[in-house]
Amino acid sequence: MAKFTFNMPDVGEGVAEAEIVEWHVKVGDTVSEDQHLVDVMTDKATIDIESPVDGKVLEIAGQVGDTIAVGSMLLVIEVEGEVEDAPEPAPAPKAEVVAERIEVETSGASDANDALDADPEPEPLPAPTPAPEPRHEAKVLASPAVRQRARDLGIDLAQVKPAEDGRIRHGDLDQFLAYNAGGGFAAAGRARADETIKVIxxxxxxxxxxxxxxxxxxxxxxxxxxxxxxxxxxxxxxxxxxxxxxxxxxxxxxxxxxxxxxxxxxxxxxxxxxxxxxxxxxxxxxxxxxxxxxxxxxxxxxxxxxxxxxxxxxxxxxxxxxxxxxxxxxxxxxxxxxxxxxxxxxxxxxxxxxxxxxxxxxxxxxxxxxxxxxxxxxxxxxxxxxxxxxxxxxxxxxxxxxxxxxxxxxxxxxxxxxxxxxxxxxx
The missing domain is CATH 3.30.559.10 (Chloramphenicol acetyltransferase-like domain)
Structure with missing residues (x-):
């Protein structure tokens, strides 16, 4: 067995560092080649980084919100066989743009596409389902921010039924919390728990x-x-x-x-x-x-x-x-x-x-x-x-x-x- 150091790859021309947005593995996990390891955000894109090898995760570089320099250690993976003691930074992995760069993610504005031809009143939120059906976690669709919020609140996303298109959004979490606050809809004016959300x-x-x-x-x-x-x-x-x-x-x-x-x-x-x-x-x-x-x-x-x-x-x-x-x-x-x-x-x-x-x-x-x-x-x-x-x-x-x-x-x-x-x- 040997240790393989996977360095932060070159994810774009002129990019010197990237921010960790979400880890998909933890220390002790077994990973396979091409498995999704982590989402990182540069000033140009949010990118999925995949594993170049099979092995077991021994060490990760930082926590969500930390900034990692290109070429520095991202993970250490235990692999079979021998590897070089100081491998060159891995080439850019296969990357899928999840949410591309906003040059200046601009004014506190909403969707311009729907802006001026919409109904005069916003549609009401759909009512929550009183008996949510469990689904396999691997099929749950949700953004990194929604997943992080669900983890912070201790919510199993498999128990949350999305309102539309199969993707769970913050509104679906709100409805889930409201329904489960007391076995049914929360009373008007009932206080909800404080939340601490890391801005990443x-x-x-x-x-x-x-x-x-x-x-x-x-x-x-x-x-x-x-x-x-x-x-x-x-x-x-x-x-x-x-x-x-x-x-x-x-x-x-x-x-x-x-x-x-x-x-x-x-x-x-x-x-x-x-x-x-x-x-x-x-x-x-x-x-x-x-x-x-x-x-x-x-x-x-x-x-x-x-x-x-x-x-x-x-x-x-x-x-x-x-x-x-x-x-x-x-x-x-x-x-x-x-x-x-x-x-x-x-x-x-x-x-x-x-x-x-x-x-x-x-x-x-x-x-x-x-x-x-x-x-x-x-x-x-x-x-x-x-x-x-x-x-x-x-x-x-x-x-x-x-x-x-x-x-x-x-x-x-x-x-x-x-x-x-x-x-x-x-x-």
Whole structure:
């Protein structure tokens, strides 16, 4: 028998270290070649690291939340036969991207894909099943954060029935806890146990990036009300004749309006390298789309949004949002944005002040659509009261780069396109 030292592999160009997100083995476990050992997060991806050998785990490098340098010891495994005393760092293992990098996992926003075409009221949580059926632990689907929380609470995930698609989420744990608090539903107002949750992985990166953005960027926000009655009417007409094209939400129409407005306001579609003191005004619009996932907020990027029509935008929005949620998004699909759009969907409220996706210099936040009586021209020189659909557009800007006048002018020009949507389809 011999000891094999498995060093932290090279998991990407320019990556010097990675954070331990979740161990799948412990000291004393027997492992086989290609077995999943540990999840680590770099600044580019969360990666599954697999064993290069068969053997028994004798030592592991650290605990969840610790940072391990590339080339340093990750595990020591007892193997049969002889191995070199000081093996070279193992090559990069077969890796599956679980939750790709967020360049700045941006504002406290929700899924932009569902943002503006959702039902006015959020759906209620499904009721828990009173007699959960046990399932084999190997088939339980849950994110690392959900698994860690379940371990902290002493919950066997095999006893928790997921609400949808077979994956257990935090809401399912909440329902399980509520039902089992007293043999049934907990009484209204009943206190629940305090929780201590270590901030690791994607949530840690979100916290760091949000703190850096607010610490280094002097934000200012501007909000304007837009009448989207005609835009909504056009959207309905286009959907009624879409054939096999994807269903249009409000989002691709807003993106089209943004891309049509940006050429006159190049300071909005920019990135600021504050260390080099250089602002790059981008010609192409690589639009980040804040998307809520089980692992946290991600920002997949619509490349060259200015070159896509509304149907192509709609298809790309769905594809990227699905990839972000199921962990199949590639690194290049989650970096390089020049401007971000974010929304809280049906929870959007009257106005938001989103946090800038650093090093970008602006972020746009459409809010909830509401219906309200408005005075409109009656065509005879007077006015009449009419029910209209209204939506506020919020923008936050980096005041080091964007002046208030420029931000307001940009939104006012954007408003003209939104309120006269036929112009969106004009060349």
């Amino acid at each position: 992985g994607l949530r840690k990166r979100i916290a760091q990036n949000m703190a850096a953005s607010k610490r280094q960027i002097p934000h200012f926000s501007y909000v304007e009300e837009c009448d989207v009655t005609e835009l909504e009417r056009m959207r309905a007409q286009l959907n009624s004749a879409r054939g096999d094209k994807p269903k249009l939400t409000m989002l691709p129409l807003l993106i089209a309006a943004i891309c049509k407005t940006l050429p006159d306001f190049p300071m909005i579609n920019a990135r600021y390298d504050d260390e080099a003191n250089v602002v790059t005004r981008h010609g192409a619009v690589h639009l980040g789309m804040a998307t809520q996932t089980d692992n946290g907020l991600m920002v997949p990027v619509i490349r060259d949004a200015q070159s896509r029509n509304i149907w192509q935008l709609a298809r790309e929005i769905v594809r990227l949002a699905d990839a972000a949620r199921d962990g199949s998004a590639k690194s290049e699909e989650l970096s390089g944005s020049t401007l971000t759009i974010t929304s809280l969907g049906p929870l959007g409220g009257v106005a938001t002040t989103p946090v800038i996706n650093r090093p970008e210099v602006a972020i746009i936040g459409p809010n909830r659509i509401i219906e309200r009586p408005m005075f409109v021209p009656d065509g005879m020189g007077g006015e009449r009261i009419e029910k209209r659909k209204l939506m506020n557009i919020s923008i936050s800007c980096d005041h080091r780069v964007v002046d208030g006048y420029d931000a307001a002018s940009f939104v006012q020009q954007l408003k003209k396109l939104i309120e006269a949507p036929a112009l969106l389809l004009a060349n």
